[in-house]
Amino acid sequence: MSENYKSELVGVLGQPVAENPTGVMQEAAFAACGLAWRYLTIEVGPADLSAAMGGVRAFGMKGINLTIPHKVAVIPYLDGLSEEARVIGAVNTVVRRGDALIGENTDGKGFLRGVRQDGGMDVKGKRAVVLGAGGAARAIATELLLAGVSDLLVVNRSVERGEAMVRHLAAGTGGPIRFEPWVGTYAVGGDADLFVNATSIGLFPNVDACPDVDLSRAKPELLVCDAVFNPAVTRLMEMARGRGLRVLDGLSMLVYQGVIGFELWTGVNAPEAVMKEALRKALA
Numbered sequence: 001m002s003e004n005y006k007s008e009l010v011g012v013l014g015q016p017v018a019e020n021p022t023g024v025m026q027e028a029a030f031a032a033c034g035l036a037w038r039y040l041t042i043e044v045g046p047a048d049l050s051a052a053m054g055g056v057r058a059f060g061m062k063g064i065n066l067t068i069p070h071k072v073a074v075i076p077y078l079d080g081l082s083e084e085a086r087v088i089g090a091v092n093t094v095v096r097r098g099d100a101l102i103g104e105n106t107d108g109k110g111f112l113r114g115v116r117q118d119g120g121m122d123v124k125g126k127r128a129v130v131l132g133a134g135g136a137a138r139a140i141a142t143e144l145l146l147a148g149v150s151d152l153l154v155v156n157r158s159v160e161r162g163e164a165m166v167r168h169l170a171a172g173t174g175g176p177i178r179f180e181p182w183v184g185t186y187a188v189g190g191d192a193d194l195f196v197n198a199t200s201i202g203l204f205p206n207v208d209a210c211p212d213v214d215l216s217r218a219k220p221e222l223l224v225c226d227a228v229f230n231p232a233v234t235r236l237m238e239m240a241r242g243r244g245l246r247v248l249d250g251l252s253m254l255v256y257q258g259v260i261g262f263e264l265w266t267g268v269n270a271p272e273a274v275m276k277e278a279l280r281k282a283l284a
């Protein structure tokens with residue numbers, strides 16, 4: 001019997017990247033599925049992105065994740081974009097299709113899957129509020145619009161950034177999106193079904209920070225989501241729980257974007273429970 005010692009390769013390019021835990025859950029999934037695949041966590045600065053993407057092609061890698069600061073900068077090195085990645089204007093996952101490298105964005109899809117599977121909510125016809133206008137907010141807002149929310153309010157500190165995001169996504173999706181500047185305390189309205197913190201407020205090491213929001217008028221069914229996954233339980237989540245509201249943590253989004261990436265790369269159903277457990281252990 002002939003042996004095959006060759007591994008299929010995927011990974012992540014970023015800077016800084018050492019604390020990115022995606023490899024832990026992907027490697028656990030490969031092992032659980034008996035796949036001879038490896039996930040490489042690779043530190044690459046902006047000046048080396050071109051060479052690194054040449055390496056992805058030269059090594060015949062099956063795909064690659066992009067994290068800070070490469071999600072937009074990688075686009076010129078790709079052969080095509082998915083519809084969502086085009087609308088969002090950023091790529092977090094590259095998939096090899098034959099010789100072509102295609103840019104996808106699984107952040108928002110991962111978020112939406114978490115809302116459905118872990119939050120038990122179908123967002124179609126629901127009213128959503130997204131705090132933030134950065135990369136995570138764009139990805140989340142795009143998928144919410146494509147999934148048919150009836151109203152999407154973007155609230156952001158920088159008016160210029162918030163308005164630019166709303167203009168871009170309104171043109172890209174034709175969906176019901178509007179903007180409100182974040183001044184002082186933002187009071188979540190009693191008609192909102194879903195509230196998402198897509199800012200970096202509360203992210204390690206600033207774990208005591210909490211978005212300045214008032215949840216006192218929120219309806220009891222409001223689902224409060226945090227994109228921040230480190231720490232797993234944020235101050236915002238504690239505040240929401242204190243009011244008896246349901247919460248969804250950032251780990252959910254992180255796991256499901258990985259689940260979707262795994263399935264895009266391998267064509268195999270992802271072992272979700274294994275991936276969740278590996279990630280929870282790594283971040284415990």
Ligand code: NDP
Binds near residue numbers: 107131136158203255
């Ligand atoms: P960006 O840097 O692109 O955007 C940051 C956003 O946070 C901006 O809207 C910014 O507002 C806002 N913000 C930051 N600090 C403050 C502050 N002190 N007051 C008010 N607003 C503030 O970051 P990303 O969008 O890439 O990431 C946002 C968060 O989402 C991070 O915590 C990241 O870890 C998380 N994330 C989680 C993922 C997951 O799978 N769970 C995936 C991707 C990201 P302004 O425009 O005014 O500067």
